[in-house]
Amino acid sequence: MFSLLTTSTFAETKPDLDQKYDLVVYGGTSGGIAAAIQASRMDKSVLLIEPTEHLGGLSSGGLGATDIGNKGAIGGISLEFYQNIKKYYDTQSNWKQEKPSDFKGYNSSDEAMWKFEPHVAELIFNEMLKEADVPVLSGERLDLKSGVVMEQGAIQQIVMESGKRISGHMFLDTTYEGDLMAVAGVSFHVGREANATYGETLNGIQTKNAVSHQFEHEVDPYIKPGNSASGVLPGINPEPLAVDGTGDHRVQAYCFRMCTTDAVENQADWVKPEEYDPLQYELLFRNFEAGDRRIPWNPIFMPNRKTDTNNNYAISTDYIGMNFDYPNASYEERDEIFRQHLIYQQGLMWSLANHARVPEEVREHFQRLKPAKDEFTDHNNWPHQLYIREARRLISDYVMTQHDCQGRTVPKDAVGLAAYTMDSHNIQRHIVDGHVINEGDVQVGGFSPYPISYRSIRPRKSECRNLLVPMCLSASHIAYGSIRMEPVFMVLGQSAATAAMQAIDAKVDVQDISIKELQNKLKEDKQVLAWTGERKTPPISLTDLEGIVLDDTDAIRKGSWKFSRSSPVFVGAYYAHDSDSGKGDKTVTWIPEIKTSGEYLVRLYFPPQGNRASNVPVKVTFAGGEENMVINQRTNPQNKPYQTLGTFQFEKGTTGKVMISNAGTDGHVIADAVQFILVK
Numbered sequence: 001m002f003s004l005l006t007t008s009t010f011a012e013t014k015p016d017l018d019q020k021y022d023l024v025v026y027g028g029t030s031g032g033i034a035a036a037i038q039a040s041r042m043d044k045s046v047l048l049i050e051p052t053e054h055l056g057g058l059s060s061g062g063l064g065a066t067d068i069g070n071k072g073a074i075g076g077i078s079l080e081f082y083q084n085i086k087k088y089y090d091t092q093s094n095w096k097q098e099k100p101s102d103f104k105g106y107n108s109s110d111e112a113m114w115k116f117e118p119h120v121a122e123l124i125f126n127e128m129l130k131e132a133d134v135p136v137l138s139g140e141r142l143d144l145k146s147g148v149v150m151e152q153g154a155i156q157q158i159v160m161e162s163g164k165r166i167s168g169h170m171f172l173d174t175t176y177e178g179d180l181m182a183v184a185g186v187s188f189h190v191g192r193e194a195n196a197t198y199g200e201t202l203n204g205i206q207t208k209n210a211v212s213h214q215f216e217h218e219v220d221p222y223i224k225p226g227n228s229a230s231g232v233l234p235g236i237n238p239e240p241l242a243v244d245g246t247g248d249h250r251v252q253a254y255c256f257r258m259c260t261t262d263a264v265e266n267q268a269d270w271v272k273p274e275e276y277d278p279l280q281y282e283l284l285f286r287n288f289e290a291g292d293r294r295i296p297w298n299p300i301f302m303p304n305r306k307t308d309t310n311n312n313y314a315i316s317t318d319y320i321g322m323n324f325d326y327p328n329a330s331y332e333e334r335d336e337i338f339r340q341h342l343i344y345q346q347g348l349m350w351s352l353a354n355h356a357r358v359p360e361e362v363r364e365h366f367q368r369l370k371p372a373k374d375e376f377t378d379h380n381n382w383p384h385q386l387y388i389r390e391a392r393r394l395i396s397d398y399v400m401t402q403h404d405c406q407g408r409t410v411p412k413d414a415v416g417l418a419a420y421t422m423d424s425h426n427i428q429r430h431i432v433d434g435h436v437i438n439e440g441d442v443q444v445g446g447f448s449p450y451p452i453s454y455r456s457i458r459p460r461k462s463e464c465r466n467l468l469v470p471m472c473l474s475a476s477h478i479a480y481g482s483i484r485m486e487p488v489f490m491v492l493g494q495s496a497a498t499a500a501m502q503a504i505d506a507k508v509d510v511q512d513i514s515i516k517e518l519q520n521k522l523k524e525d526k527q528v529l530a531w532t533g534e535r536k537t538p539p540i541s542l543t544d545l546e547g548i549v550l551d552d553t554d555a556i557r558k559g560s561w562k563f564s565r566s567s568p569v570f571v572g573a574y575y576a577h578d579s580d581s582g583k584g585d586k587t588v589t590w591i592p593e594i595k596t597s598g599e600y601l602v603r604l605y606f607p608p609q610g611n612r613a614s615n616v617p618v619k620v621t622f623a624g625g626e627e628n629m630v631i632n633q634r635t636n637p638q639n640k641p642y643q644t645l646g647t648f649q650f651e652k653g654t655t656g657k658v659m660i661s662n663a664g665t666d667g668h669v670i671a672d673a674v675q676f677i678l679v680k
Contacts (some may be wrong), residue, residue, distance in 0.1 A: 006306040013135040019166040021047045024168035030059030031493030032174030038497040040132040051141040060122035060384025065300040065308040066114040066272040066487045069419030073449040075528040078490035082112035097263040097305040131284045135609040154466040157212035169499035178392035178472030186459040187395040190327045192477040194247035200402040203476045204245040212441045215314045217290035221436040235321045236429045249314030252425040253318035256383045261372040263305040268381045272350040273343045284315045319344045321428045327391035398455035400475035413515045414451030414529045415495035421445030449531040465509035468496040516623045597652040600675040621657035622648035
């Protein structure tokens with residue numbers, strides 16, 4: 001029976017390294033834990049190996065605000081984890097800094113809970129492993145040079161840096177980096193594919209779409225302002241970029257998901273690192289001095305007055321451009337990249353809270369929220385897990401792409417569902433007309449939960465016959481941005497372990513198992529393999545998506561209007577309370593590229609409703625200038641799901657712009673799309 005302890009310890013079952021395990025799982029992430037539990041439940045011997053001293057990866061490393069897309073897509077052991085989170089918080093004594101009734105993420109009648117403190121996640125993972133009697137080998141890293149012993153296309157042993165050898169019939173790589181698959185010699189990719197590779201539109205270099213988390217003011221990129229010969233500030237690429245859609249080696253930015261609190265009795269101080277370099281933050285200071293007063297982070301409250309804090313706006317916790325070497329790096333090189341990320345983010349937070357060039361109201365904000373001193377106690381209250389948003393990705397017989405996410409391709413060998421927006425954080429900074437610009441951010445959703453192919457989590461048979469890769473799976477950069485969520489990793493970990501155990505029983509390679517039998521077992525174990533709820537279909541073609549940009553990461557819905565395809569429609573949901581409940585003003589911008597010169601009728605789509613704002617600022621930028629207006633979203637005199645903003649002249653090869661904001665509004669602001677109709 002599941003029990004809850006007050007301290008977190010590793011599973012009690014000791015590894016037997018003389019044994020040949022049915023399944024060896026390398027990586028004690030959430031996905032690896034789910035895999036190990038599933039193998040044990042299927043009465044197979046299993047060993048879970050974690051290179052560090054902490055289990056749970058990002059789920060216990062600060063990411064307590066579960067990114068999910070649609071909770072109905074999650075089942076099996078993944079759902080069990082969130083149900084166990086709920087059981088923990090059902091106990092009154094586990095609420096230290098607030099009452100359960102004070103926390104909006106808790107409801108006593110709910111089946112599961114999706115927000116939690118980091119140490120609680122690690123505690124529950126350990127308890128689930130103990131209940132399943134899974135042995136854990138911790139603090140052991142794979143030898144990256146000769147750590148895999150292969151025979152006839154199958155892994156026989158893996159070798160740790162310490163020299164320890166572990167034998168197994170089947171192996172799972174459940175690391176964020178894909179180290180085991182790389183050492184085993186299977187094909188993988190690092191970076192962004194070109195759009196042409198898989199016929200996508202949102203892959204490769206992205207400048208037109210990258211207005212989310214973007215600079216809103218002109219900021220000089222040079223060490224000596226106005227003097228390009230002085231060199232650029234840290235993290236800025238001085239070279240011209242290739243055209244949009246061009247592939248490259250770059251990966252989206254990493255950061256630490258900090259756990260902060262406003263409970264003074266549980267606060268640790270922001271620390272100024274010994275290697276603090278003010279030049280690293282010159283861009284931040286100049287951005288404030290240029291007029292940007294946005295609070296540059298996104299703290300989401302967890303139980304007990306704590307937060308899961310993520311990147312937000314132009315300059316924030318993402319250390320943009322500083323992680324490109326990480327996926328293929330040695331341990332020593334990764335340790336240094338980790339250290340540099342830690343120095344940057346600690347210095348950033350100290351600067352935001354203390355530096356004289358930061359506006360006083362911003363400094364006051366960062367003095368109210370500080371690190372929680374009862375989290376990450378062995379790492380100076382900073383997460384022990386760097387947010388590896390992507391690293392290596394397998395290349396197998398089936399590559400998940402944008403077409404899978406948007407429902408244009410539907411594999412029949414589903415082993416789980418994904419549901420999140422196609423989401424890439426910024427990847428680099430570059431210079432346009434003497435000012436710094438972020439590049440790479442893409443956020444496109446509006447689709448239903450979709451199936452993940454079994455072929456995408458196992459290598460080609462010619463490369464390895466007994467390895468499964470449920471986390472660094474076969475997916476393009478932009479599709480991986482949708483799949484890479486912790487609940488999905490747990491789903492895929494369980495499915496991969498089930499497939500491996502089936503291969504053992506049938507005495508076949510992982511490529512040759514019966515998909516029907518696999519899916520029957522997964523359904524028996526309450527995995528969700530098909531979406532039966534409301535189905536959303538993108539209402540426009542892929543080429544229409546070129547101009548879509550959002551800079552509101554909290555957007556909660558997409559429009560369902562059926563647009564005429566005879567004129568371009570640019571979709572993207574925006575939702576904000578009046579001045580976003582005190583968090584500051586937010587703006588969403590649509591920037592379409594004009595294909596034909598002429599006069600265009602511009603429509604803004606939104607559903608009229610009583611709690612909408614009556615004084616919503618909108619700005620249209622066109623060839624002859626710009627026009628500011630105020631619209632009323634509470635009523636719609638046209639009795640249609642849109643308002644016409646006017647007729648404006650646009651020139652071919654230029655960009656128009658429609659902006660909507662919640663600045664000074666007295667109700668909720670929402671928008672779904674804009675439409676440009678050529679009338680003359």
